[in-house]
Amino acid sequence: MESLWRNVRYGVRVLLKAPVFTAVALVTLALGIGANTAIFSVVNALLIRPLPLPSSERLVFVVGADKEGRRQYLSVPDFEDVRRQVRLLEGLSAFVPQSVNLTDQAEPRRVRGGFVSDNFFEVVGVKPAMGRGFTSGVDDRDGAERVCVVQHETWQAVFGGDPGLLGRTIVLNNEPFTVIGVMPKGFRFPFDEVEVWMPHHTWPVYRSQAEQGTLERRATGLVAPLGRMRPGVRLEEATSELAAVAARLATQFPDGGEKRSVVVRSLQEVVVEDVRQMVLVLLGAVGFVLLIAAANVANLMLARAAARGRELATRAALGADRGRLVSQLLTETGLLWLAGGLAGLLVGWAGLRLLVAGAPEDLPGGIVPRLDATVFAFTLGLTALTGVTFGMIPALRFSSPNVTEALKGGGRAAIEGGHRTRLRAVLVVAQVALTLVLLMGAGLMLRSFQRMLSVDVGFRPESLLTMEYRLPQNKYPEGRQQWEVHHRIIERVREVPGVVSAALVRALPFSGNGSTGEFEIVGRPPSERRPRARFNAVDPDYFKTMGIPLLQGRGFTDRDVEGMPVVAAVNRYMADRFWPGESPMGRKIRLLGGKEEVLVEVVGVVGDTKQYGLDDPDLGYVYGAQAQNPHIFNTIAVRTASEPMRLANAVRAAVWAVDPEQPVWKIRTEESLIRRSTGAPRFLAQLMGGYAVLALLLAAVGLYGVTSYTVTQRTREIGVRMALGAEPVDVLRIVLQRGLWLAGIGLALGLVGALALGRVVQSLLFNTSASDPATLLGVGVLLLAVAALASYLPARRAARVDPVVALRYE
Numbered sequence: 001m002e003s004l005w006r007n008v009r010y011g012v013r014v015l016l017k018a019p020v021f022t023a024v025a026l027v028t029l030a031l032g033i034g035a036n037t038a039i040f041s042v043v044n045a046l047l048i049r050p051l052p053l054p055s056s057e058r059l060v061f062v063v064g065a066d067k068e069g070r071r072q073y074l075s076v077p078d079f080e081d082v083r084r085q086v087r088l089l090e091g092l093s094a095f096v097p098q099s100v101n102l103t104d105q106a107e108p109r110r111v112r113g114g115f116v117s118d119n120f121f122e123v124v125g126v127k128p129a130m131g132r133g134f135t136s137g138v139d140d141r142d143g144a145e146r147v148c149v150v151q152h153e154t155w156q157a158v159f160g161g162d163p164g165l166l167g168r169t170i171v172l173n174n175e176p177f178t179v180i181g182v183m184p185k186g187f188r189f190p191f192d193e194v195e196v197w198m199p200h201h202t203w204p205v206y207r208s209q210a211e212q213g214t215l216e217r218r219a220t221g222l223v224a225p226l227g228r229m230r231p232g233v234r235l236e237e238a239t240s241e242l243a244a245v246a247a248r249l250a251t252q253f254p255d256g257g258e259k260r261s262v263v264v265r266s267l268q269e270v271v272v273e274d275v276r277q278m279v280l281v282l283l284g285a286v287g288f289v290l291l292i293a294a295a296n297v298a299n300l301m302l303a304r305a306a307a308r309g310r311e312l313a314t315r316a317a318l319g320a321d322r323g324r325l326v327s328q329l330l331t332e333t334g335l336l337w338l339a340g341g342l343a344g345l346l347v348g349w350a351g352l353r354l355l356v357a358g359a360p361e362d363l364p365g366g367i368v369p370r371l372d373a374t375v376f377a378f379t380l381g382l383t384a385l386t387g388v389t390f391g392m393i394p395a396l397r398f399s400s401p402n403v404t405e406a407l408k409g410g411g412r413a414a415i416e417g418g419h420r421t422r423l424r425a426v427l428v429v430a431q432v433a434l435t436l437v438l439l440m441g442a443g444l445m446l447r448s449f450q451r452m453l454s455v456d457v458g459f460r461p462e463s464l465l466t467m468e469y470r471l472p473q474n475k476y477p478e479g480r481q482q483w484e485v486h487h488r489i490i491e492r493v494r495e496v497p498g499v500v501s502a503a504l505v506r507a508l509p510f511s512g513n514g515s516t517g518e519f520e521i522v523g524r525p526p527s528e529r530r531p532r533a534r535f536n537a538v539d540p541d542y543f544k545t546m547g548i549p550l551l552q553g554r555g556f557t558d559r560d561v562e563g564m565p566v567v568a569a570v571n572r573y574m575a576d577r578f579w580p581g582e583s584p585m586g587r588k589i590r591l592l593g594g595k596e597e598v599l600v601e602v603v604g605v606v607g608d609t610k611q612y613g614l615d616d617p618d619l620g621y622v623y624g625a626q627a628q629n630p631h632i633f634n635t636i637a638v639r640t641a642s643e644p645m646r647l648a649n650a651v652r653a654a655v656w657a658v659d660p661e662q663p664v665w666k667i668r669t670e671e672s673l674i675r676r677s678t679g680a681p682r683f684l685a686q687l688m689g690g691y692a693v694l695a696l697l698l699a700a701v702g703l704y705g706v707t708s709y710t711v712t713q714r715t716r717e718i719g720v721r722m723a724l725g726a727e728p729v730d731v732l733r734i735v736l737q738r739g740l741w742l743a744g745i746g747l748a749l750g751l752v753g754a755l756a757l758g759r760v761v762q763s764l765l766f767n768t769s770a771s772d773p774a775t776l777l778g779v780g781v782l783l784l785a786v787a788a789l790a791s792y793l794p795a796r797r798a799a800r801v802d803p804v805v806a807l808r809y810e
Contacts, residue, residue, distance in 0.1 A: 003327075014332055022336070025297045028701075029340025031694060032293030033386075034347025035286040037371070037379045041352050043279050044378070045369035046272045051190060052367070054125035055228075059267035060235065062092070062225040062242060064260065071263065073221030075256060076206075078249055082225070082262070085245045088238045089227040091123040094200045096224060101472055102158070102196075103661040104171040110470075110665035111154065113172070114194035115203035121149075123228045124189065128181030131166045139180075140199050142210075147199070148172065149181040151188075154195040172196065173204060174472035174661070190271045190364060204473045204632075218249075218256025226267070239264040271364045278684055281441075281761055285691045288438045290386065292695050295427045295434075296702045297340075298390040301333065302424050303705065333391030341383030345371070348379065358686075360679025424706045425742055428699075432746025432783065433753060435692075435699040439779040440754035441761060442692035445685040447775050448765040452681060457509065457674065458609030460547030463500075464637060464670035465644035466508055469655065469662055471632040480562065483630035485658060490539065492654040493636060498647050500639040503545035504626055506537040507611070508635040510673035511666070514611050519622065521578060522588040522599070533574060533620035534611055535591065537629045543569075543606055545639050551575075553585050553604035560625040567625060569604035574620030591622065600624065613677045615766045637670070644669045684764065696783065700790040707739045708794035718798055728799035735798050739791025740784070747780055754779075 015022045050056045062082070064074045073096075074082065083092045093116055100113040114120075118140040121133040128149055134140060139147050150165070159165050169176045177198065200206060206222060209215040215222075229238050246262040349371055356369065363369070469489075476482045486504055493502045507513040518530040540556040542548075551572055560567055568589070575584045584602045591598040606623070610616045626634075636655075640647050645667075652664045711718070718731055758770025768775075 008331055008335065010328065010331075012335060015335060021300060024701075025300050025336055026340050026343055028293045028296050028300075028698065029337060030343035030347045032286075032290040033341055033344025033379060033383060034351055035691065035694070036283075036290050036382060037344055037348025037375060038351030038355055039279070039282050039286045040378050041348065041369040041371060041375050042355065042363075043283050044372070044374050045367050046275065046279060046363065047268075048374065049372075051268050051271065052186070052188070053267075056267060058229045058231070058233075059124070060089075060227045060229060060238060060264050061267055061270050062227055063263045063265065064221060064246075065263050074223045074225060074262070075218045075220050076209075076222055077216050077218055077253075078246075078256060079223040079225055081249055082242065082245055085248075086227075086241060088230055088233045088241050090230045091119050092225050092227040093117040093120040093123040094223045095120065095226045096200065096203055096205075096222070097194060098203065098205075099470065099665070100172045100196065100198075101174065101470065101661075101663050102170065102172060103174065103663070104169075105158065108656075108661050108663040109158070110663040111158070111172075111195040112193060114189065114197045115200045115206070116197055117200050120197070120226070123226055125228070126184065126187055129184040130163070131179070131181030133181055134199060140201060142201060144199075146175060146177045146202055147180045148177040149183060149197040150179055151193075151195045152183050152185040155182045172198070174475045175202075177202075190267065208473065218253050227264075235264065235266060271367075275364070275680075277764065278680065281764065282684070282687055282691075284760075285438055285441060285688055288434045289691050289695050289698075290382070292431050292434050292438075292698045292702075294386045294390045295431050296698050296705075297336070299424050299427050299702050299705055301336075301391070302427075330388075330391055333387055337383050337387030337391065341379060341387075344383070345376070345379055348375075355687075358683065360676065360683050428702050428706045428742050429746040429749065431699040431702045432743050432787065433750035435695045436747055436750025436779060436783055437753040437757050438688075438695045439692045439783060440750075440776060441757050442685070442688040443775040443779045444758065444761060444765055444768055444770065444772060445681070445688045447772060448768040449678070449681050449685040451768060452614045452678060452766045455610065455614040457614070458548060458607050459509070461670040461674055463640050463642075463644055464546070465640055465647055465651065465667070466511070466635060466637050466670055466673070467648070467651065467664050467667040468508075468511070468633070468635045469664045470634075471659075471662070473632050476632065479630040482632055483562075483627050486539075486626065486630070486634055488658045489634075489655050490541075490636065492657050493638060493651055496638075496647060496650045496654055498641050498650070500641050501541055501545040502636060502638045503542040504539040505542050505546075505635050505637055506626070506631060506633065508637060508670075508673075509546075509609055509611050510613070510670065510677050511635065512612065513635070516619075518592040519620075520590045520592065522590060530592065531578070531620065533570075533622050535622050535624070537624045537626045537631065539626050542623075542637070545637050546609075548609060549607040551605045551607060552583065553602070555604055555606075556623075556625040558627075561627040562630075564628070566598060566600045566628050567603045568600040569606050569623040570602055571606055571608045571621035573608050573618050574622070575605045577620060589622070598624075598629075614674070681764075681766070696786060699783075700786045703739060703743065703787055704790040704793060706742070707735065707791045708797075711735060711794045711798040732792075732795045732799040735795035736788070736791050739787060739795070743784060743787030743791075747783065751776070751780075 051059070053059065062074070064072045064078070079092075079094060086092065095117075096115045098113055098115065099110050102109050102111050116134075118134040118136040121127055127133060129152065131149070133149060134147070138144060148170070150159070155161060155165060165179050165182070167178065167180075169178050171177070183197075200223075201210075203222075206215070209217075209220060209222065214220055227238075229235070242262050242264050246260065250256070250258055250260045352369060352371065471482055471485060476485055490502055490504050493499060507515065515535050516532055517535055518532050520526055520530060538556070540558060540560070543550055543555050552575070553569070555569060556567070570584060578584070579587065584605060587602045589600055589602065591600060600622070608618070609621070611621075636651065638644070638647065638651055648667045652667070655662055655664050721731065722728075754776065755771055762770045
């Protein structure tokens with residue numbers, strides 16, 4: 001310990017004597033370690049740390065699947081049979097998220113609802129902090145008093161934290177519900193952040209199916225079950241048992257779909273599936289940054305150790321063996337890396353705040369990344385691993401100096417021996433190779449994002465205001481009543497000053513809403529696999545308001561109402577795909593995606609549009625007339641003469657003029673919806689670009705350092721050459737050749753890594769090949785140009801060497 005303490009004190013003095021070296025090394029390490037700390041905090045929160053629910057690793061989602069593997073809800077009878085027959089789950093609860101209208105407040109509002117079985121809170125493992133949860137056999141039976149449980153944050157924000165809310169009646173979906181409980185503070189179920197929980201049998205769709213006598217149909221999916229595995233049960237065992245139960249049900253009740261099955265997935269996997277690959281790619285990227293930073297510091301330490309040749313030789317001559325020299329050099333390395341690790345924690349903390357603030361949306365499931373014990377341990381381990389690995393390089397390289405040559409005045413050349421800067425060159429080659437891989441990844445992301453932004457959405461998104469609403473079905477039970485209210489609402493909206501045109505649409509593009517189903521073309525033999533198309537319902541002014549071109553036939557008119565022939569418009573892709581070289585006008589198709597088959601006649605062809613994102617695949621689109629297919633849910637699209645959000649209050653007031661208890665929500669512009677859809681790829685491209693720039697800077701510094709060091713080593717040689725007649729341009733060429741040679745080797749090695757990386761990120765790219773030649777050429781030229789600049793600066797200095805001064809060197 002005494003020896004260690006001496007090494008520490010001496011190491012501190014050595015580092016303080018070289019403030020420039022120490023500062024550069026610390027900044028480099030802090031950036032590399034800090035970037036890794038920030039990204040690992042997100043990885044830890046999403047993939048390592050359990051969800052903020054008791055024993056969350058035992059929570060699973062049970063998803064139905066048809067014979068082709070497409071996911072779907074379970075039917076109510078299938079759900080009840082599964083719940084009775086499964087043995088490896090200690091609980092299985094229905095769960096359906098759907099927003100509801102809250103109308104007994106000063107202003108009607110929409111709240112996020114969750115319709116669940118009576119045992120939901122037992123399955124989740126969280127009890128209400130005030131009041132109680134649902135009671136089996138009491139709250140879940142038909143005809144029971146309607147009750148609900150409120151989220152803590154909603155209790156505070158909407159009801160002012162009034163403790164008297166318990167036992168009070170609130171109006172949800174135009175029906176009275178008695179509040180029986182308030183959940184604990186911070187409880188956020190991983191889906192949609194539900195604000196109010198209600199028994200599953202009060203779900204309007206459930207009740208509608210029950211009234212129509214279709215609730216017991218096994219082909220009608222209404223339940224997304226959440227289960228909790230028994231202690232000690234593995235996911236594979238639960239999957240096997242549920243698959244066996246599903247197979248029995250499919251055989252026993254084929255009317256629900258033959259070969260239907262279930263898929264069991266951990267709740268955490270379901271929650272993070274949309275962001276998992278992205279955060280892993282970012283973790284790999286910052287890992288490259290750290291390797292480049294560590295190699296850079298190792299290069300600095302090699303140069304520093306070479307400059308201390310006489311000192312090391314003197315210590316060896318006075319009796320210090322190789323182990324003593326290694327321990328001294330490793331102590332200095334440890335101090336440097338320890339300081340870099342501590343600084344990295346600060347950089348990581350700041351970086352994490354920037355990450356969270358710059359993310360396009362909150363992480364799913366109420367997950368909040370933070371610097372916890374796991375992150376501290378990761379940073380400590382990462383610091384120790386890179387410190388030992390890269391610190392051993394100079395320690396072993398300079399722990400056995402040639403004492404005789406060094407003390408006779410050989411200086412650096414004597415200490416480094418015949419290898420000279422070979423080891424430093426290897427590190428620079430590695431830096432260039434890693435930088436090329438990272439630049440290629442960033443280039444692919446940027447190119448993919450650029451191509452995504454250039455996609456034509458098929459309509460004019462500018463000056464479009466949008467908002468959604470849902471009519472309470474018990475207030476407007478008939479389709480005729482629903483359409484009458486919708487029609488009155490849109491007529492009032494069109495009267496608002498500043499409104500150019502307004503329309504109704506069931507599933508607005510980029511809102512996340514939409515449906516896809518199968519169809520058949522009447523008069524053609526059915527195919528083994530039915531084609532699929534997107535279905536939507538719009539009013540007569542929709543295509544004009546959105547700016548979707550009418551290519552053939554006609555759009556909808558006020559005559560396309562209930563009782564008239566059912567008509568539809570299809571998009572250009574569908575017309576070209578199923579009626580190539582002929583007109584689809586007058587053709588009839590049978591829609592199979594709804595509750596019942598619908599026969600429609602094609603009366604128009606419109607342009608193709610994107611529905612969910614700019615990367616949507618081409619697919620057929622069938623538009624129906626809303627008056628012929630009314631529904632309680634609708635979206636208002638308003639084209640305005642000025643900035644759209646200025647009319648938000650006026651348009652909402654127009655809705656309330658028709659029904660003052662009708663909430664309106666998700667008031668947004670269409671352009672903001674499109675920006676939101678590109679948020680994740682934009683965020684990924686920005687981060688990858690930032691890390692690539694940092695890597696490029698570090699690689700340039702490393703190449704500059706090794707070239708500059710080579711010039712210093714060869715100062716006498718350069719002087720001799722110039723004294724013998726060499727021109728400055730010759731010296732410039734020699735030095736540049738070495739730097740570009742190192743960069744060239746790094747580029748060749750990095751090319752292999754870049755092509756391998758492309759396969760990993762291919763699924764994140766849009767219309768971009770993982771080996772895109774233009775991207776590869778661009779990053780190669782950029783890296784070569786930076787390498788040339790980094791080599792040119794010391795080469796120019798070498799070309800200006802005074803031969804007389806050079807011959808006196810050392």
